[in-house]
Amino acid sequence: MKINLQSMKIMNKQMILRYLVENGPTSRAELAKHTKLTPSTVSRIVSELFENDLIEEIGYSEKIGIGRKPIDISVKSKFVSSIIFNVGVEQTTVAVGLLNKEIKSIKEFHTGSLKSFISEVKDTIDYLEGTFPLNELTYIVFAFPGIVNTERARIIYAPNLNWKNVDLKEMIDQKYKIMADNEANLSVLAESLFADDARKSENLFFLYVSQGIGGGAMINHKILRGSGFAGGEVGHITVEARSDIKCHCGNYGCLERYASLILPVVEYEKYGKRLKGKTYAEKFANLVELYIKSEKKAIDALEGFIYYLSIGILNIINTFDPDLIILGGGYNHIWKYFGDEILNRISKRAMPGVLENVKFRDTSFENIEPPVFGSNALAIENIINNLE
Numbered sequence: 485m486k487i488n489l490q491s492m493k494i495m496n497k498q499m500i501l502r503y504l505v506e507n508g509p510t511s512r513a514e515l516a517k518h519t520k521l522t523p524s525t526v527s528r529i530v531s532e533l534f535e536n537d538l539i540e541e542i543g544y545s546e547k548i549g550i551g552r553k554p555i556d557i558s559v560k561s562k563f564v565s566s567i568i569f570n571v572g573v574e575q576t577t578v579a580v581g582l583l584n585k586e587i588k589s590i591k592e593f594h595t596g597s598l599k600s601f602i603s604e605v606k607d608t609i610d611y612l613e614g615t616f617p618l619n620e621l622t623y624i625v626f627a628f629p630g631i632v633n634t635e636r637a638r639i640i641y642a643p644n645l646n647w648k649n650v651d652l653k654e655m656i657d658q659k660y661k662i663m664a665d666n667e668a669n670l671s672v673l674a675e676s677l678f679a680d681d682a683r684k685s686e687n688l689f690f691l692y693v694s695q696g697i698g699g700g701a702m703i704n705h706k707i708l709r710g711s712g713f714a715g716g717e718v719g720h721i722t723v724e725a726r727s728d729i730k731c732h733c734g735n736y737g738c739l740e741r742y743a744s745l746i747l748p749v750v751e752y753e754k755y756g757k758r759l760k761g762k763t764y765a766e767k768f769a770n771l772v773e774l775y776i777k778s779e780k781k782a783i784d785a786l787e788g789f790i791y792y793l794s795i796g797i798l799n800i801i802n803t804f805d806p807d808l809i810i811l812g813g814g815y816n817h818i819w820k821y822f823g824d825e826i827l828n829r830i831s832k833r834a835m836p837g838v839l840e841n842v843k844f845r846d847t848s849f850e851n852i853e854p855p856v857f858g859s860n861a862l863a864i865e866n867i868i869n870n871l872e
């Protein structure tokens with residue numbers, strides 16, 4: 485971008501809003517100190533942000549100094565930055581994301597067919613229009629298990645839903661801006677914005693384990709999208725080359741056919757005992773409870789999952805050489821309960837030295853699904869970057 489006075493003004497405004505989003509309520513004086521802008525520039529930008537209805541003044545600053553107590557500036561607490569649809573193979577969760585990074589969970593619905601899904605989305609937006617102060621900057625963001633053209637909000641292929649070439653802008657036809665991305669990419673984005681270790685990480689990988697398996701790679705702080713938006717899709721790396729288990733993607737022996745949450749649940753229920761829960765994710769959580777209690781059948785049912793997940797993770801390490809691998813998705817405690825076992829298996833197969841630089845952990849988002857935070861982060865990034 486050519487730097488002239490106008491673009492400089494915009495960049496400063498973006499910097500102030502970004503600071504407020506990231507750091508919370510701040511006084512004008514502190515804003516000037518941290519952004520190294522002059523107090524008069526800060527005052528002018530703050531007035532503009534007031535006019536844009538993006539910020540508000542709140543009480544008095546807690547940092548009491550000598551003399552008059554300054555008033556804090558904050559991003560508007562009710563500013564809706566995003567309506568989020570986190571689309572799973574079985575259930576879709578709906579949430580509202582605010583500019584102050586808060587998330588309000590709204591509801592869940594059965595994902596179903598594309599037609600019923602689109603109609604449910606439209607009804608939900610209608611309902612939210614009556615409930616929340618949506619505005620012209622509010623984004624509608626979709627997180628999908630599949631390959632998504634993020635620039636055009638187009639689903640290229642979601643194998644587990646069997647949705648192909650879906651133009652969301654056309655189908656939903658809303659006055660709001662629509663964005664879509666892959667759930668694992670949104671998860672890696674969320675971690676990189678909200679978690680310290682991920683923010684510092686040069687090469688980060690999010691392994692999204694749910695009814696399928698997805699992957700989000702952030703290489704040198706940038707999401708690896710690939711030339712056709714399928715970068716990092718490790719669910720479809722071949723782990724059994726001679727397998728006759730066909731995958732939705734058309735290939736045989738894919739990782740997600742062996743290490744998703746589905747297989748161990750099916751394995752266990754083969755013994756005639758039903759697991760508690762409506763979805764595979766809930767049933768998997770129940771299966772882990774039995775595993776922790778050392779129930780023999782639960783241990784047996786999870787053996788293949790642990791084995792193939794280890795193979796998958798080793799392939800990720802050998803391909804991307806990340807410094808941090810984060811696991812999460814439909815179940816967010818995989819590393820807590822299976823980490824030692826997985827590491828033990830990987831270390832027997834890894835090249836000398838490659839494991840030294842990589843750390844593993846579960847996602848930092850326990851109660852709200854990671855792509856939901858990522859979707860709001862994506863919307864906030866766009867709101868900031870499109871400021872004028």
Ligand SMILES: [Zn+2]
Binds near residue numbers: 731734735738
């Ligand atoms: Zn596949």
